[in-house]
Amino acid sequence: MTTVPSEALRGRPVAPSTGALTPVGLTDVTITGGFWARMQELNATAIIDHAEHWMEKVGWIGNFDAAVEGRLPQDRRGREFSDSDVYKLMEAMAWEIGRTGDADLEHRFNDLVARIQPVQEPDGYLNTMFGRPGQQPRYSDFEWGHELYCFGHLIQAGVARARTHGHDTFVDIALRAADHVCDVFGPGGKEMVCGHPEIETALAELGRHTGERRYLDQARLFLERRGQGLLAEIDFGPEYFQDDVPVREAEVLRGHAVRALYLASGAIDVATETGDPDLLEAVRAQVSRTVASRTYLTGGMGAHHEGESFGQDYELPSDRAYSETCAGVAAVQTAHRLLLADGAAEHADLVERVLYNVVSASPAEDGKAFYYTNTLHQREPGTEPAQDEPSPRAASSLRAPWFAVSCCPTNVARTLSSLGAYVATTDDDGLQLHQYAAGHVRAGVAGGEVEVDVETRYPDDGLVRVRVAATPPGPWTLSLRVPGWAPGAVLRSGGEERDVAPGYASVHREWAVGDVVELEIPLAARWTWPHPEIDALRGQVAVERGPVVYCLESVDLGADVAAAEVVVREAPHDDGTTVRVPVRVRERVGAAWPYRAEPADQAADDVRDVALVPYHRWANRGPSTMRVWMPVAR
Amino acid sequence: MTTVPSEALRGRPVAPSTGALTPVGLTDVTITGGFWARMQELNATAIIDHAEHWMEKVGWIGNFDAAVEGRLPQDRRGREFSDSDVYKLMEAMAWEIGRTGDADLEHRFNDLVARIQPVQEPDGYLNTMFGRPGQQPRYSDFEWGHELYCFGHLIQAGVARARTHGHDTFVDIALRAADHVCDVFGPGGKEMVCGHPEIETALAELGRHTGERRYLDQARLFLERRGQGLLAEIDFGPEYFQDDVPVREAEVLRGHAVRALYLASGAIDVATETGDPDLLEAVRAQVSRTVASRTYLTGGMGAHHEGESFGQDYELPSDRAYSETCAGVAAVQTAHRLLLADGAAEHADLVERVLYNVVSASPAEDGKAFYYTNTLHQREPGTEPAQDEPSPRAASSLRAPWFAVSCCPTNVARTLSSLGAYVATTDDDGLQLHQYAAGHVRAGVAGGEVEVDVETRYPDDGLVRVRVAATPPGPWTLSLRVPGWAPGAVLRSGGEERDVAPGYASVHREWAVGDVVELEIPLAARWTWPHPEIDALRGQVAVERGPVVYCLESVDLGADVAAAEVVVREAPHDDGTTVRVPVRVRERVGAAWPYRAEPADQAADDVRDVALVPYHRWANRGPSTMRVWMPVAR
Incomplete structure (x- = not known):
C-alpha cells in the first residue's frame, strides 16, 4: 500500500479512474434527517450490533478462534461461506467508523481483526472451512466452496477500511489475501473461477485503490475465464453461476440473481479500468433488458425460488417473487457503477427504487429481524419464525432474526452505512x-x-x-x-x-x-399498470407514491387480501400522510373444481376506502396477508 | 402365498376387501379402439422397449449384475432410487403380459428376474446402493436413501405379477422383501419411516392379495409414524415428505406432490382395510381441497419447481407449473382408490382428466421421449434435449429420451398397461x-x-x-x-x-x-374460466373439448404466443375435427421499464381464426411456444 492517492480517505466504495461521473465519498456527505437518516440510525444502533451478536452466538466469528486453537474442523459452525458474513459486517463497521468516528465500534472492529489475523497462513490463504487435516483441501470445490467469494468480501472490507482509516493491520490482511489469489490464479496458475462471483469486483477496486495493476489484471482474468465451462456440471445448470456464456456474449442477466449482479459489477469495473467499451456496452445492454423485463416493481430481482434465480422475460410472479435482499444490494452496486460510467439518470432511478423498496424492506422496524426474500404477495399469514435459532433462508412470511444462510443482514448493514456514497x-x-x-x-x-x-x-x-x-x-x-x-x-x-x-x-x-x-417533484399517489406480457399481473394495478411502492395489508383491510378488488375511477386518495384506495371485498366462494363455464361474478357493491402502507413497512404489525398488485374490480 | 383367492388372477392393481365399488380387473376389460387403444399400442410397441433399452444403456439394470459380480460400489450407476425404475418397468411388463400374453415380453421379464434374484440377501434385503463394503450402511439415510421406496415398487410389481400370472420366483422375491421390511420395521423394530412414501400402499395391497394381516399392520404402522418428526430436518422442511403433521390431522395435500399422493393412496388403502372411516374422511377432505384449489386445469399437481411441491391454495402459475408426470400417475391412483371407497363420480372425472391431459401428454407421438414436468405455458421455444445421454429432470421445453431422474417413463408405462382396470x-x-x-x-x-x-x-x-x-x-x-x-x-x-x-x-x-x-355426451369445444383467486390466470380463458384440454401453439399461430389475445364473443369454432378460436396478434412493444401510468393499449384489430391442438399433443412439431390459458382481448 505504497501509493495511496490523496483522495483515498474520502470513503468511496467505488472509485473508477475514468467515467462520466466521479463519486463523492461518504465522508463528504452527511445525511441529517428524514428516511435515510432514520435508516442509518437504525443501522448504527441496532442492525450492526444485532449481526455481530448473532455471529458470535452461532459461532461464525468463533470459527476464527477455533482455527487458532486447533479446534477445526470439529468446532466449525455455519455454512462454507460464513467467513464472508464476518467480513461484510466488518465492511459495514469500517464505513460506519468513517461516517461517525464511533470509538466503541473502532474498538470492536480491531478486536475482530485481532481474532482473524492469526488465522491467515504464511502464503496469505485465509479460510476456516478448508485445508486443515480433516477438512477438504484448499480449492477442491470451486462450484460450492466459496473460497474466492470469501476473499472478495475480505478485500472489499479491506478497501472500506483503507478508504476511511488508511493502512492498518486489516488492510494488510486483505492485501496479503489478494496477493495470494494472484499467486495461485494468475497467469500460469490455476485456470479456474469461483462458483460465486465477487472476487472480480473486489480485486478491481483494490487495484484502483492501490494502483497495483496486478489486481486489476487478475480480475480481468477471472472475468474472461467465466462462460468457458470451467466449472463442473451442477443440477441447476451452468447458467446458475453464469458459466453458460462468456460475459461479453450474454444478452441478459440470468441464473442466480446475486451471482449475476456481482459479476456484472465486476465486469463494469474491469471494462472501465481497462478501456473496454464493448464489454461495458454488453453489460449495460444486459442490465437494460433485465430492468425492462426481469425486474419487479420494487426493483427486486429474482423470480424463482429454485436456484434463487432470474426467470425468463416477463416472468414475474408476485407470490413467488424471490427478490432476495442481497440481489437488491447487488443491483444498487451494479446500477451505481453504470451511473458512474455513463451518467444516465435511469441508473440512479433504479438505485433509488431498490433502496426504498428492497433494501429498506428487509429490516424490521426495530432492526432485529430481516427478510431474506421479499415477496410481493403474501397469501397466508406467516407464523412467527424461531427467535433463538437461525431460520431457513427463504421463509419470508415474517422477518426472522437470523438465517442459516445469513448474507442479507450484513449486506443491508454495509449498504446503509455507505448510503452517503450514492447521493x-x-x-x-x-x-x-x-x-x-x-x-x-x-x-x-x-x-x-x-x-x-x-x-x-x-x-x-x-x-x-x-x-x-x-x-x-x-x-x-x-x-x-x-x-x-x-x-x-x-x-x-x-x-x-x-x-x-x-x-x-x-x-x-x-x-x-x-x-x-x-x-x-410531484409525488401524489398514482396508479401503476403492468406491461401486458407480465401474465402474473394481468388485471391488476399497483399504487406508488414518489419512489415508494405501496401495498394492501390484511391488517388494514380487516380481511384476507385474497378477497379484495380495487376500484380505479379516480386517482388514489392521498392526503399527504396516508394513501387510501376504494376497495370492494368479494365474498369468497369455494368450488369443488376451480374452473368453470362462466367468468367470475361481479364483486359485491360494498366499496370502502382502505389505507395502504409503504411496502417497506409491511409485516410490522403481526402476521398478515399482503399484496402489492391488486385485482381491478370490473 | 398360500391363500390365493379365486379372483386373484383378474389383474386388479387395487383390490379392496370392502368399499362402495369393486374394481373390474384389466384381464376382464379389452380396449379395442380409439385413443386408449392407440396409447396402449404405443406402450406395447415403443415405451416399454424404450425404457428397457435406456435402463440397460445407462446401467441401472446392470447394477444388479454388478452386485452379483462384486463390482459394487465402483460400478454403481444412477441415483439412489434407480432400482425402483427397474421394478416399475417390470410392473408395466407384468400388466402387459396379463393383458396380451406376449411371449417375448414374458421371456424378457423372466430374464430380468434372473438378474435380480441373486442380489437378494438371505434376510430378504435387496438394494444395489446400500450395505456393501464401501457403500453406505443399510438404513443409514431415511431422508434420501429411498430403500423402503424401492421395496414398495418391488412389491407392487410382485403384486402385478401375482395377479396376472400367479406365484413364481418374482412374487417370491417380493414376498421375501416384504417379510424383511416387517422384520426390521415391525413392532419393537426400527421406529422409522421412509422419506418417500410408497411402501405403505404396496404393503397394503400385498396384504390384500395374500390375506397376510402382517403386511397391512406394517403399512398402518408406517402411516401412523409419519408426521411425528422422525425424519431429520432437511432444507425443504418437513412438509416436503409429509412429516410435518400426522396424516389424519392434515387439511390439504402439501410438500412434494408425488410423495403426498402416494401417501394419500396408502392411507386410503389402510383406512379401507382396517375400517377407519375417520382416516378415510380425512384423506378424502384433503384431496377434495387439493382438487379445488391446488390442481391445474389439466389435472396436473405441483406448482413449485423448488421441492417439486404443491403451492398454496390458488397458487397455480402456468409458466412454472411443475405438474410432474408422476404426480399425474399418483393422482390417478389416489382418485381411483377414493372412487372404489365412496363411489363418487368426481373421482372418476379426475382420473379421466389426468389420463388425457397429464399422463398422455408426457410421451411423444413416437413413444421415445417424455415430459417430466408438464408446463401449461412455454415462454421460450425449447432446444432439442440431448439424445444420447439423460437430461436434467425439470427441463421441459421439449420431450427428452431419458432423464437422470427417470421415474416418469416407467410410471407412464405401468399406467398405460393397466388402463383397463380404470374402466x-x-x-x-x-x-x-x-x-x-x-x-x-x-x-x-x-x-x-x-x-x-x-x-x-x-x-x-x-x-x-x-x-x-x-x-x-x-x-x-x-x-x-x-x-x-x-x-x-x-x-x-x-x-x-x-x-x-x-x-x-x-x-x-x-x-x-x-x-x-x-x-x-355433449362435447363441443367450450370456453373455461378460472376461479377469481387464481392470480396467475386473471384475464385469461382456456378451451376444453370433452375431457381434453386444448392449447395455442406458436406453430399454428405463426408468431410467439406472447403476442396473442383471444376474442371471446361466441363459442370456440369446432367442426368436429379441429377447434379454432379468433385471435388478435398484438404488436410486441418493449419498454425500458415494464410498469407505467396507463393500462396497456387495446390490441390491433386484425383478428383471425387459429387452430388449437389438444394439450397432450403439443410440441410434436419442433420447438415452439405454447399456452393453455390465453389472454382475453378487451
Whole structure:
C-alpha cells in the first residue's frame, strides 16, 4: 500500500479512474434527517450490533478462534461461506467508523481483526472451512466452496477500511489475501473461477485503490475465464453461476440473481479500468433488458425460488417473487457503477427504487429481524419464525432474526452505512445530486471546493431545496435528478421557474453562498399498470407514491387480501400522510373444481376506502396477508 | 402365498376387501379402439422397449449384475432410487403380459428376474446402493436413501405379477422383501419411516392379495409414524415428505406432490382395510381441497419447481407449473382408490382428466421421449434435449429420451398397461362404466356374469353405445358416468330418452343380449374460466373439448404466443375435427421499464381464426411456444 492517492480517505466504495461521473465519498456527505437518516440510525444502533451478536452466538466469528486453537474442523459452525458474513459486517463497521468516528465500534472492529489475523497462513490463504487435516483441501470445490467469494468480501472490507482509516493491520490482511489469489490464479496458475462471483469486483477496486495493476489484471482474468465451462456440471445448470456464456456474449442477466449482479459489477469495473467499451456496452445492454423485463416493481430481482434465480422475460410472479435482499444490494452496486460510467439518470432511478423498496424492506422496524426474500404477495399469514435459532433462508412470511444462510443482514448493514456514497457525484462541469435526503454535501468541482445544504422531507414531500454553502468563483453546474416517474417536475432558481423533464435538471451559473435552487417533484399517489406480457399481473394495478411502492395489508383491510378488488375511477386518495384506495371485498366462494363455464361474478357493491402502507413497512404489525398488485374490480 | 383367492388372477392393481365399488380387473376389460387403444399400442410397441433399452444403456439394470459380480460400489450407476425404475418397468411388463400374453415380453421379464434374484440377501434385503463394503450402511439415510421406496415398487410389481400370472420366483422375491421390511420395521423394530412414501400402499395391497394381516399392520404402522418428526430436518422442511403433521390431522395435500399422493393412496388403502372411516374422511377432505384449489386445469399437481411441491391454495402459475408426470400417475391412483371407497363420480372425472391431459401428454407421438414436468405455458421455444445421454429432470421445453431422474417413463408405462382396470366397477346392484373406450367388459354382478360391448369414438365424438353381450336372468343396473363438465347429456334406453345430470346415469331392468343403452355426451369445444383467486390466470380463458384440454401453439399461430389475445364473443369454432378460436396478434412493444401510468393499449384489430391442438399433443412439431390459458382481448 505504497501509493495511496490523496483522495483515498474520502470513503468511496467505488472509485473508477475514468467515467462520466466521479463519486463523492461518504465522508463528504452527511445525511441529517428524514428516511435515510432514520435508516442509518437504525443501522448504527441496532442492525450492526444485532449481526455481530448473532455471529458470535452461532459461532461464525468463533470459527476464527477455533482455527487458532486447533479446534477445526470439529468446532466449525455455519455454512462454507460464513467467513464472508464476518467480513461484510466488518465492511459495514469500517464505513460506519468513517461516517461517525464511533470509538466503541473502532474498538470492536480491531478486536475482530485481532481474532482473524492469526488465522491467515504464511502464503496469505485465509479460510476456516478448508485445508486443515480433516477438512477438504484448499480449492477442491470451486462450484460450492466459496473460497474466492470469501476473499472478495475480505478485500472489499479491506478497501472500506483503507478508504476511511488508511493502512492498518486489516488492510494488510486483505492485501496479503489478494496477493495470494494472484499467486495461485494468475497467469500460469490455476485456470479456474469461483462458483460465486465477487472476487472480480473486489480485486478491481483494490487495484484502483492501490494502483497495483496486478489486481486489476487478475480480475480481468477471472472475468474472461467465466462462460468457458470451467466449472463442473451442477443440477441447476451452468447458467446458475453464469458459466453458460462468456460475459461479453450474454444478452441478459440470468441464473442466480446475486451471482449475476456481482459479476456484472465486476465486469463494469474491469471494462472501465481497462478501456473496454464493448464489454461495458454488453453489460449495460444486459442490465437494460433485465430492468425492462426481469425486474419487479420494487426493483427486486429474482423470480424463482429454485436456484434463487432470474426467470425468463416477463416472468414475474408476485407470490413467488424471490427478490432476495442481497440481489437488491447487488443491483444498487451494479446500477451505481453504470451511473458512474455513463451518467444516465435511469441508473440512479433504479438505485433509488431498490433502496426504498428492497433494501429498506428487509429490516424490521426495530432492526432485529430481516427478510431474506421479499415477496410481493403474501397469501397466508406467516407464523412467527424461531427467535433463538437461525431460520431457513427463504421463509419470508415474517422477518426472522437470523438465517442459516445469513448474507442479507450484513449486506443491508454495509449498504446503509455507505448510503452517503450514492447521493452525489461530480464531473468537469459541476455537481450532480442523485438521491435526496436532508443533509450536507461537499465536493470538488473544477474551480475548487463546493458545499451545499439540502433541505427536504423527501420522499414524504416532493420539495428539494439546495442551498449553496460554499462555492469557488466562476461558473459551475448544479444538476438535480428528476425521477423517471415524475413528469411535471418544476425547477426554481434565481427567481425563475421552469418545467423539467425526467433526467437531470441543471443550472449553470456563477454561484454565491446562500443561492437556492428548488426542485418540486410531484409525488401524489398514482396508479401503476403492468406491461401486458407480465401474465402474473394481468388485471391488476399497483399504487406508488414518489419512489415508494405501496401495498394492501390484511391488517388494514380487516380481511384476507385474497378477497379484495380495487376500484380505479379516480386517482388514489392521498392526503399527504396516508394513501387510501376504494376497495370492494368479494365474498369468497369455494368450488369443488376451480374452473368453470362462466367468468367470475361481479364483486359485491360494498366499496370502502382502505389505507395502504409503504411496502417497506409491511409485516410490522403481526402476521398478515399482503399484496402489492391488486385485482381491478370490473 | 398360500391363500390365493379365486379372483386373484383378474389383474386388479387395487383390490379392496370392502368399499362402495369393486374394481373390474384389466384381464376382464379389452380396449379395442380409439385413443386408449392407440396409447396402449404405443406402450406395447415403443415405451416399454424404450425404457428397457435406456435402463440397460445407462446401467441401472446392470447394477444388479454388478452386485452379483462384486463390482459394487465402483460400478454403481444412477441415483439412489434407480432400482425402483427397474421394478416399475417390470410392473408395466407384468400388466402387459396379463393383458396380451406376449411371449417375448414374458421371456424378457423372466430374464430380468434372473438378474435380480441373486442380489437378494438371505434376510430378504435387496438394494444395489446400500450395505456393501464401501457403500453406505443399510438404513443409514431415511431422508434420501429411498430403500423402503424401492421395496414398495418391488412389491407392487410382485403384486402385478401375482395377479396376472400367479406365484413364481418374482412374487417370491417380493414376498421375501416384504417379510424383511416387517422384520426390521415391525413392532419393537426400527421406529422409522421412509422419506418417500410408497411402501405403505404396496404393503397394503400385498396384504390384500395374500390375506397376510402382517403386511397391512406394517403399512398402518408406517402411516401412523409419519408426521411425528422422525425424519431429520432437511432444507425443504418437513412438509416436503409429509412429516410435518400426522396424516389424519392434515387439511390439504402439501410438500412434494408425488410423495403426498402416494401417501394419500396408502392411507386410503389402510383406512379401507382396517375400517377407519375417520382416516378415510380425512384423506378424502384433503384431496377434495387439493382438487379445488391446488390442481391445474389439466389435472396436473405441483406448482413449485423448488421441492417439486404443491403451492398454496390458488397458487397455480402456468409458466412454472411443475405438474410432474408422476404426480399425474399418483393422482390417478389416489382418485381411483377414493372412487372404489365412496363411489363418487368426481373421482372418476379426475382420473379421466389426468389420463388425457397429464399422463398422455408426457410421451411423444413416437413413444421415445417424455415430459417430466408438464408446463401449461412455454415462454421460450425449447432446444432439442440431448439424445444420447439423460437430461436434467425439470427441463421441459421439449420431450427428452431419458432423464437422470427417470421415474416418469416407467410410471407412464405401468399406467398405460393397466388402463383397463380404470374402466369399470361392479357393486351389489350392477355394473358401472367410468371411462369410455371402444371395447369389451366382463364382470360379475349379483345374478351372474355380465358382458357388454362398448362402441364409441369418445373423446372425438360424444356418443357411447353399450350393448349387452351376456347377462344373467333377473334385473341389474347399468350405470354410465356423466362427466362433471357435461350438463345436457342424454341417455337413450329401451326406446326412451332422458336428460341426465353429471354423476351416474343408471338403467335398472332385466336385460337381454343385444339390448343397447346410448349415452350422448355433449362435447363441443367450450370456453373455461378460472376461479377469481387464481392470480396467475386473471384475464385469461382456456378451451376444453370433452375431457381434453386444448392449447395455442406458436406453430399454428405463426408468431410467439406472447403476442396473442383471444376474442371471446361466441363459442370456440369446432367442426368436429379441429377447434379454432379468433385471435388478435398484438404488436410486441418493449419498454425500458415494464410498469407505467396507463393500462396497456387495446390490441390491433386484425383478428383471425387459429387452430388449437389438444394439450397432450403439443410440441410434436419442433420447438415452439405454447399456452393453455390465453389472454382475453378487451
